[in-house]
Amino acid sequence: MCVNIIGIKKIPLIKEGDNLAEIIINNADDEGIEICNEDIIVIAETAVAKAEGNVxxxxxxxxxxxxxxxxxxxxxxxxxxxxxxxxxxxxxxxxxxxxxxxxxxxxxxxxxxxxxxxxxxxxATPIPTNPDKSADQIRKKIETLTEKDVAVIISDTQGRPFREGAVGVAIGISGMESLWNQEGKLDLYGRELQTTQTAVSDELASAASIVMGQASEGIPVVIIRGVDYFKILRNNSANSKPLLRPKEYDVFR
Structure with a gap:
């Protein structure tokens, strides 16, 4: 699998009422980037919050x-x-x-x-009121305008227990599952996986963060292209809720 991470560099400063889907498509086109089938579009939560007037x-x-x-x-x-x-x-x-x-x-x-x-x-910008709904609305608009099948992830930068530094994580998703349950698959030695779940949406958000940056880079939208499990995880009704660990299993509290 060869994955490309493409930052859209000319996204303007977002303001309330902006149509993010149109802005993404138009600015990608200005840079010679065509939205393709199976693209995964990662959007920084600050851009979504601003567009929704959630400031x-x-x-x-x-x-x-x-x-x-x-x-x-x-x-x-x-x-x-x-x-x-x-x-x-x-x-x-x-x-x-x-x-x-x-x-x-x-x-x-x-x-x-x-x-x-x-x-x-x-x-300051808080987390969007309903990140999954926001991701779903943006995905549907992009798909309508481009006639391509895509997924949209809304990302945030967060820390982790027992680890220094912050990484990108998914707080909203639409168009694909947020978790990939690989229980039953075989490892290199033929052993059957028992409990393996991969937080693919967090992995993708973190990969996008490499290009987005954290300071004055000005790249709030990234396209990830070439993810070969897109078809396996394609689901237009999926959301980020499976990522949330139930409180009774949260040993860090």
């Missing part, structure tokens, strides 16, 4: 007493802490300059996934 004006928030106390413990700005609390269903752990939360979506991540980068000073 927090931190200056407008009035920090609660709880936010003020957490601000003192973590060293984080009290207004940002208030935003984090509002986007969370549970505060799991506090540390120096981080707050581990369970978001309204069920994700366990730092600071409820709220991002202050690549947006005007004093504002």
């Amino acid at each position: 927090i004006d931190l200056k407008s928030l009035n920090p609660s007493q709880n936010a003020m106390e957490i601000s003192k413990k973590t060293g984080k700005n009290a207004n940002l802490v208030e935003a984090i609390i509002r986007e969370s269903t549970d505060i799991i752990k506090l540390g120096p300059n981080f707050i581990i939360c369970e978001t309204k979506h069920g994700f366990i991540c730092a600071n409820a996934g709220i991002d202050e980068s690549n947006i005007e000073h004093g504002f």
